[in-house]
Amino acid sequence: MNQDNRPVVAITMGDASGIGPEIITKALARADVQAMCRPLVIGDAARLREADAITRTGLAVHAVATPAEARYAPGTVECIDLGLIPAGHPFGQLSATSGEAAYRYIERATRLVEAGEADAICTAPLSKEALHMAGHKYPGHTELLAHLTGTPEVSMMLVAPKLRVIHVTTHVGLIDAIRRIEPGLVERVIARGHATLVKSGMADPRIGVCAINPHAGENGLFGQGEEEEKIIPAIKACQAKGWRVEGPLPADTLFFRAARGDFDLVVAMYHDQGHGPVKVMGLEAGVNITVGLPVIRTSVDHGTAFDIAGKGIADEGSLVEALKQAVDLAPRRERAAA
Incomplete structure (x- = not known):
């Protein structure tokens, strides 16, 4: 078997009503991103397919239940599909559904890294308001990840x-x-x-x-x-x-x-x-x-941009930079590629 030493980066989809799905498809369509890591989206496959149609990136979305099922083939997005976003869910609107899903994506990504099935987490933006609407009273990703990992x-x-x-x-x-x-x-x-x-x-x-x-x-x-x-x-x-x-x-x-x-x-x-x-x-x-978590976590430094969500014009640059930082910080492991 060939060795694939690229780290597995769990990319959480963030708030599904925001620009997260779009910037993910744009970033993962780039050859330089595919070359530096094995990107594994934690989110909703159907929403990513919607985003791909909006951004016209031409990617195939491969829905999987576990990281072991991921193939990391060229032109394909690997997605741990939690199936939490209903068909026709609107872009650009605050939603408890999106807030709950954003929480579940982070929760799953954290557990995957803790179990050694991924090497780092890279987060697309979530909405604090939507998170609170869903009953998760955290000021943001930082405090949520501290809670999930038991970090004081x-x-x-x-x-x-x-x-x-x-x-x-x-x-x-x-x-x-x-x-x-x-x-x-x-x-x-x-x-x-x-x-x-x-x-x-x-x-x-x-x-x-x-x-x-x-x-x-x-x-x-x-x-x-x-x-x-x-x-x-x-x-x-x-x-x-x-x-x-x-x-x-x-x-x-x-x-x-x-x-x-x-x-x-x-x-x-x-x-x-x-x-x-x-x-x-x-x-x-x-x-x-x-900084200070037992898992590596990087993120974009911008919000959900509800005003432009669903229009295909969001810039993926910050996400690409966040992925580069995740790769740089991730522990190096020898992994066998199927």
Whole structure:
């Protein structure tokens, strides 16, 4: 038997009412994607066939019950078919049906990786509102995956051209975020980011840590001493380990310096502090990585785009980048190809 060393990447279909099915068919029609991994969609075969007709990619959809049945033939999409989306289900509309299905896709993909039947997860976008309509009260993929894997704490890392950002807090309001930030949390987030870069082959990553206040508080002129209380002790603890960690630095200058190559990773204190610069650098090429899980998970860095869903015009670039990151991070295993 021939050896096929390409990792198996479980691609969850996301919200079936959004652009997920379309960007999946567009991405999997690309020869470079097929060459770098064995893509296994966790979703609905009938919905993928609808998306293929919309995008005119000309792919055959092969519905399977288990990964062992997948053939990974050229021009074919392999799909673990959960059969949760009814015929004629509308695109572009919030739906509890789509929310429930999105949850089930993630759940199945997680179990496949845990069982060693897939090597990484790459997620198409879901709708938080639809997820909540279906009774799954999670702020997003990151928290849902943490729950499914029994992981007490994870971090969101965004990767764009010339920029990597890891977040201390994510899906909470700004006032709540500032309350939650404390030295132990900041130190753990820096450590997760450091470990991820070291595993990727970067021996001594340069890490810049954002301040909370403008001008990093400017010696007490702005704020209530948050930098001294919440951030500096964590930075000193990391520096004591011999890591190249600098800060707290004003976010506006830190992101400029990181984009020109001074830092390998920026530690953002709250959601918009990190997301804004990444999306300016290139929304269509951004990738979301959940750091700290026992499974590899990457994602597109955009939403469901209900306004253009079903029109065949969604750009697959972010999904392709997310698949590349999943391949880079996935454990290498020798697998026999049938």
